[in-house]
Amino acid sequence: MLGDETAKNYEKWCIEELTPVMPVNIPKSKMTLNNIAWVFSKTFYADPEKFNQEVIEYQKRIYTTDENWKPNEIVFDVPELQIQYMCWITKTGDLLENEILIDEDQDVFEKYPDETEHQVEIFARLKADNNKNFTALEFLLKTHNQQANKELGDHVFFEGTDENPQIINELPTCYIACGS
Template identity: 35%
Template sequence: MDLFNTVSWNFIDTEYESAKDFNANFLKYQIKTGKEASSWNPDEIVIENEAVDIVFMAWIEKNALADNETLLEEEDFFDDESKSEFGLFQADIQARLFADNGENFPASELMYKLDKQIKPKELGDEHCFEGLGALQSDTAVPKFYLFCGTSNTSSR
C-alpha cells in the first residue's frame, strides 16, 4: 500500500512550531500546487501501528545521523572519500517514527513528523515530496520508501 501519492510538499519551506500550524500550511500548499485539497484528510488513520520505518536518501556527513536513524550502507561506507562531495556522502537512511498516541498515525501527524525528520537533511535538488512506497519489512513495523523529486508538478 502506497501513501500520499495525491499530495505534494516541499521540504525546504518554513519550519513549523506545531502540528496545527503545519497542517494549515500543508492544506494551503495543496491548493497552491493545484492538488485536490479534498483528497487530504488530516485525521485519516493511515498507519495502524505504533511505529513506522521510513527509508530515504540524503547527503550526510560521517556520524551525522539522528538518534532514530540507521545507516543502510556497508560498514566501511565512509572510508572511501571518492564517494563524497564537499564532505557529504549520498546514503540510504532508515528513520523510525513513533505515533504520539502509541497506537496509530493520522495523516497529519505522519506528514508533520516526516517534515521534521527530513527538513534538516541535505536532499540535493530532490526536496519535493512525491509519496511513500510500501517496502517489505522484516519486522511487524511497516516500512516505506520516501520518494522525492525536483518539483511538485511531477508524479510517480
C-alpha cells in the same frame, strides 16, 4: 542432459532468489499521502496545526483545492514504523538519534574519506503519538521534520510512500519517494 539440469537449476534459483519480497500484511494506506503535493524544506515544525495549515496552503497553490489532503485519516495502523529516505550528509553526527544508515552505506565514510558529502540512505524509526496508528498529518509532519537537518539536493518534492510497507529491521518500512 547437462543443459537440462542447468536449466532446471536456473529456474529453481529464479523462483527462490528472484521472487520479490511480499509486502507485510497490514491494512492498506488509503493513499492520501500519494494524492497530495508537498515540498520538504529546512523548516522544523513544532506545531502540528501550523504544519497542517502550510500543507493546506500548498495544496491550494498546486491544485487550487485541498480536497485530497485528509490530515486526520489513519494511513498506517501500526504503533511504530520506519521511513527510508535518501540524502547527503557530511558526518555520522548528522544522523538523529532515531536514525541509522542502511547496511550498504554503513562504511561510506571509510570507503570515501576524501568526499565532503556522502549520498546515503537512512532508516528513521517513528512512533505514533497515540501508540496505535499514524494519521496523514502526523506521518507527513514527522517525515518532514526528520529530514529538515539534511541536504536533499534537488529531490525535495514529496511523491508519496509505500502503500504496503515491507518489514525491514523488524518494522514496517515506508520508502519516501522524492523528486525534483
